[in-house]
Amino acid sequence: MATYLYRIGKFAYRRKGAVLSFWIALLVLFGVGAATLSGPTTDSFSLPGTPAQNAQDLMAERFPTAEDPMNALSARYVFAAPDGQTLDDPENAAAVDEVLAAIRGIDTVSAPAKVDPATASPEEQAGALVNPVVADAGLTEQMMGLAAQQGTPEDAALADAQALSPLSADRTVGFVTVPFDGEVTDVDQAMRDQIAAAADIGRDAGLTVQVSGTAAADMAMPGGTAELIGIGIAAIVLTLTFGSLVAAGLPLITALVGVGIGSMGITIATGFFDLSSMTPTLAIMIGLAVAIDYSLFIVSRFRHELLETSDRAEAAGRAVGTAGSAVVFAGLTVIIALMALSVVGIPFLSVMGYAAAFTVLMAVLIAISLLPAVLGLFGEKAFAGRIPGLSSRDPEGGEPGAAQKFVGAITRRPLIPLIAGVVLLGVLALPATGLRLALPTEATGDPATSARQAYDLIDEGFGPGRNGPLVVVADARDANVPADAAFAAVLGSLYEHEEVVNAQVVGVNEDGDTAQILITPRSGPTDPATMDLVSEIRGDEAALNDEYGLSYGVTGQTALEGDVSESLQSALVPYLAVVVGLAFILLMLVFRSILVPLTATLGFLLSVLATFGATVAVFQEGWGGLISNPQPIVSFMPIILIGVVFGLAMDYQVFLVTRMREEYVHGASATDAVRSGFAHGARVVSAAAVIMISVFAAFIAEPDSLIKSIGFALAAAVFFDAFIVRMVIIPSVMALLGDKAWWLPKWLDKILPNVDVEGEKLARELEATAATLESTRV
Incomplete structure (x- = not known):
């Protein structure tokens, strides 16, 4: 050579x-x-073949409109009322509405027309940018109505409503998830400026407003x-x-x-x-x-x-x-x-x-x-x-000096x-x-950033698990019992885990054989206890499959990561x-x-x-x-x-x-x-x-x-x-x-x-x- x-x-x-x-x-x-x-860069951490990705793929197949949590383009506005006040107070509710009006003015926001909070699902309410206070009232009304029809205890219905509500139990913190058209790579500085300007309206009115999500992230x-x-x-x-x-x-x-x-x-x-x-x-x-x-x-x-x-x-x-x-x-x-x-x-x-x-x-x-x-x-x-x-002197000359003395010693x-x-x-x-x-x-981000502060507000207002929900995709296509009974069996198994704060079916596909079950864990997304819970839930599948013939997978951003x-x-x-x-x-x-x-x-x-x-x-x-x-x-x-x-x-x-x-x-x-x-x-x-x-x-x-x-x-x-x-x-x-x-x-x-x-x-x-x-x- x-x-x-x-x-x-x-x-x-x-x-x-x-x-x-x-x-x-x-x-x-x-x-x-x-x-x-040249083209845009992307920051996807997906890994084909992992259990969470397999479950995500199944959900995409059975629920075509479901978003990939790792790549969805959205922003989450988190509102906190001033000390001693709540978001129910008229001036605070009005300030939130002003922010939402400004958000609707962003060209790339994919919010539909206004919906009826009393009949719309939580996802439809979020998409329509409903005030958290109004959304909470509508969601509670829905849950209580379902409880009356199905004979579900009122306390369980209220717990399910709170697990989905965008308003904290003490009514001081609320959030709105804003969907955007396009992909993460479509975000530019002008769009981030519009997102930040909407938040400033609420801040000027005395609210604490922080923004997180892929649409608001600084991609410099x-x-x-x-x-x-x-x-x-x-x-x-x-x-x-x-x-x-x-x-x-x-x-x-x-x-x-x-x-x-x-x-x-x-x-x-x-x-x-x-x-x-x-x-x-x-x-x-x-x-x-x-x-x-x-x-x-x-x-x-x-x-x-x-x-x-x-x-x-x-x-x-x-x-x-x-x-x-x-x-x-x-x-x-x-x-x-x-x-x-x-x-x-x-x-x-x-x-x-x-x-x-x-x-x-x-x-x-x-x-x-x-x-x-x-x-x-x-x-x-x-x-x-x-x-x-x-x-x-020649740097390779080998003249007597420090190097020779050093190696000699x-x-x-x-x-x-x-x-x-x-x-x-x-x-x-x-x-x-x-x-x-x-x-x-966001959990590991700089505390000085708005995204991290939004995460911390959710943690304080709703509990650590709200920042890292898990999703079980239950497949009852080959079950030996009716699908409803199979899903109920999965819910019963989930509640046997002490780390599960709430678990409920939030969606069933058109064929009625696949369900999305939302789990709110007790611990946050970076807590080892959360991944331990994921492992335990996955470990329960074999017994349920033997008894009922159903299968399921655990996904969600926390499980994927x-x-x-x-x-x-x-x-x-x-x-x-x-x-x-x-x-x-x-x-x-x-x-x-x-x-x-x-x-x-x-x-x-x-x-x-x-x-x-x-x-x-x-x-x-x-x-x-x-x-x-x-x-x-x-x-x-x-x-x-x-x-x-x-x-x-x-x-x-x-x-x-x-x-x-x-x-x-x-x-x-x-x-x-x-x-x-x-x-x-x-x-x-x-x-x-x-x-x-x-x-x-x-x-x-x-x-x-x-x-x-x-x-x-x-x-x-x-x-x-x-x-x-x-x-x-x-x-x-x-x-x-x-x-x-x-x-x-x-x-x-x-x-x-x-x-x-x-x-x-x-x-x-x-x-x-x-x-x-x-x-x-x-």
């Missing part, structure tokens, strides 16, 4: 015009595509400032590394081109696939970090090769052939980790992995082709712009730093034992096995060793556990006061973290240990190879790690808690892995193992192809060529 990459680098340097023209044309082409082919895309902060810090680190403004700018230029093509490619993909709004942010976050790092490694190696030859094209070829080989394999490891997200089986997560892998691929291709062309464009000016007072007594590093990461990992997972919802979280948690181990297994094979190809990939993998496990611990401590438990709203960790964050961190961890393993392997292959002893390889690579790897940490840490400033937590976790992971695992634990282990570190069974040595990542074959070919030229001159 090194030989092929050497030829690519040399060609790109010499034929810089053609290579630069190709990449510029590609950038323009992607820009045109992004401007003309994160990013922009974070990327600029990361790039700014990266520029400073690169300047300090090279002591040259021009050299510092080269990795930034190529990285921006790669990220630009990658992000525009993702934008084009939105016109053909459903992508979540977070997909571009994650891809840019990862793509920007690795693109700068990959270019940094090749530029630093190019500078090192200039000390060996005055032919700059030759130096570019050698830099791409050696450091470029490490870049290719490091990039492949990251791509494998990201592509393997598809094994989880969640569509939106798979797409996020594909998108991020695409940006990493662009970063690799840019580094091995566009970068040498840019070096050729600048020629002898590639390291111009010296800054007085900054060291201009580690290799003299390797057991002490090894134990210290493992213990430190183990202690940091302890908070991970309390890890709790949940999808981001809970199933997604449980599926993600159960997928962690298989995903980890796939990623580690594939990457282990790749690392065996790179290092031609069993123990080096094994120690690299074990080191990754230490760093990822420590990262989990730090993230749980800060974002779930609230340590350090970094966030004001500690909440369970977002369900899909651990899987994303594992994939990305594994790929990035192997980056530093490849970049640092390939130099050790190179020295060992060229005749150095095992210990001297560790010392020399570390001294050659430590400075540039440290710079690369600081850049990556800076890029990720800049996203902590984003308002979105998910982006904030991912940025923190990735920054912490790079710090733990680069500076503790790769620079303390791995050199210690390599020193302890000695020659055994490079042991490979003979039978396996024959099977594995020699990819020559350290450039041994390339070095022999260059020496042979040089000898031939010398003999020709003689």
